[in-house]
Amino acid sequence: xxxxxxxxxxxxxxxxxxxxxxxxxxxxxxxxxxxxxxxxxxxxxxxxxxxxxxxxxxxxxxxxxxxxxxxxxxxxxxxxxxxxxxxxxxxxxxxxxxxxxxxxxxxxxxxxxxxxxxxxxxxxxxxxxxxxxxxxxxxxxxxxxxxxxxxxxxxxxxxxxxxxxxxxxxxxxxxxxxxxxxxxxxxxxxxxxxxxxxxxxxxxxxxxxxxxxxxxxxxxxxxxxxxxxxxxxxxxxxxxxxxxxxxxxxxxxxxxxxxxxxxxxxxxxxxxxxxxxxxxxxxxxxxxxxxxxxxxxxxxxxxxxxxxxxxxxxxxxxxxxxxxxxxxxxxxxxxxxxxxxxxxxxxxxxxxxxxxxxxxx
Ligand SMILES: Cc1ncc(COP(=O)(O)O)c(C=O)c1O
Numbered sequence: 001x002x003x004x005x006x007x008x009x010x011x012x013x014x015x016x017x018x019x020x021x022x023x024x025x026x027x028x029x030x031x032x033x034x035x036x037x038x039x040x041x042x043x044x045x046x047x048x049x050x051x052x053x054x055x056x057x058x059x060x061x062x063x064x065x066x067x068x069x070x071x072x073x074x075x076x077x078x079x080x081x082x083x084x085x086x087x088x089x090x091x092x093x094x095x096x097x098x099x100x101x102x103x104x105x106x107x108x109x110x111x112x113x114x115x116x117x118x119x120x121x122x123x124x125x126x127x128x129x130x131x132x133x134x135x136x137x138x139x140x141x142x143x144x145x146x147x148x149x150x151x152x153x154x155x156x157x158x159x160x161x162x163x164x165x166x167x168x169x170x171x172x173x174x175x176x177x178x179x180x181x182x183x184x185x186x187x188x189x190x191x192x193x194x195x196x197x198x199x200x201x202x203x204x205x206x207x208x209x210x211x212x213x214x215x216x217x218x219x220x221x222x223x224x225x226x227x228x229x230x231x232x233x234x235x236x237x238x239x240x241x242x243x244x245x246x247x248x249x250x251x252x253x254x255x256x257x258x259x260x261x262x263x264x265x266x267x268x269x270x271x272x273x274x275x276x277x278x279x280x281x282x283x284x285x286x287x288x289x290x291x292x293x294x295x296x297x298x299x300x301x302x303x304x305x306x307x308x309x310x311x312x313x314x315x316x317x318x319x320x321x322x323x324x325x326x327x328x329x330x331x332x333x334x335x336x337x338x339x340x341x342x343x344x345x346x347x348x349x350x351x352x353x354x355x356x357x358x359x360x361x
Pocket of ligand 1: 079
């Protein structure tokens with residue numbers, strides 16, 4: 001139990017910017033003079049129209065999206081996208097390329113297989129426990145899309161730059177690094193991201209999809225599983241995840257107005273990541289698990305000399321108000337998730353704690 005807010009290193013749901021939480025708190029009982037909270041106003045009201053339209057506009061501005069891109073807010077998390085993508089874009093005679101860089105890519109591939117859709121795993125880093133991002137991949141020129149996971153939340157790796165796919169649109173799961181840096185949008189036919197790491201509460205998935213890919217989509221699918229349904233209704237075919245969209249809107253406003261856009265956000269993230277990795281590289285006690293050149297600036301995965309020490313480290317950190325440092329249950333070890341909202345002060349506090357913990361051994 002604590003009365004104070006902790007330094008939150010959770011992988012997701014994860015830390016959100018404090019000014020955003022404060023704004024939600026301040027406007028919660030009476031949203032914009034409606035006399036209702038945002039969780040009570042109709043999604044068909046002008047209040048919510050303003051929220052969703054502003055969220056779309058800000059996303060377009062931040063990422064520099066032209067009129068070919070549609071920004072959607074869907075439900076079902078990022079995991080539903082693993083199935084919706086092959087359902088929509090792998091009709092008869094079509095095939096997709098997948099790059100397997102860890103747990104989430106594996107899940108995306110599994111859904112294509114369950115649906116019996118033709119797909120090729122053109123590269124994988126499984127040979128080294130997914131500790132790196134493959135390069136020099138040879139893609140199929142006739143693929144409908146190339147699927148990648150831009151940041152691997154569990155294994156702690158991230159694509160530093162994006163591959164040349166000979167014009168085949170990349171479809172990227174950016175759940176754990178969306179809006180952490182500018183993107184070469186021309187390469188992407190679609191981006192999707194569960195909100196619960198860099199944008200807002202869980203359950204809402206942002207989808208950005210480009211016209212040319214959309215035009216290839218299957219038509220005879222259930223309405224709720226078709227991108228067209230949501231494109232034509234501004235994400236409001238059914239009741240959208242209103243609170244999620246509202247939180248995302250505030251995070252986007254924070255990104256634009258307080259952080260100064262994605263280039264500045266990237267510089268900030270690079271500084272935080274460099275501090276933590278340099279500290280570990282100079283230590284014979286902490287060992288970063290991802291290979292240099294593939295290291296994630298969002299999820300820093302690391303090991304201590306023994307599992308017992310890791311347990312002790314996580315417990316002692318929690319005591320000191322540094323939460324969420326346990327690695328994913330499937331891989332063990334430790335993980336510090338340092339998304340956009342993680343402050344430099346949080347990273348400094350972590351390094352101070354790590355220094356003191358090591359000294360005590
Ligand atoms: C990269 C990545 N993709 C997909 C998911 C699954 O997201 P959701 O729980 O929203 O379905 C996660 C984790 O939450 C993730 O880290």
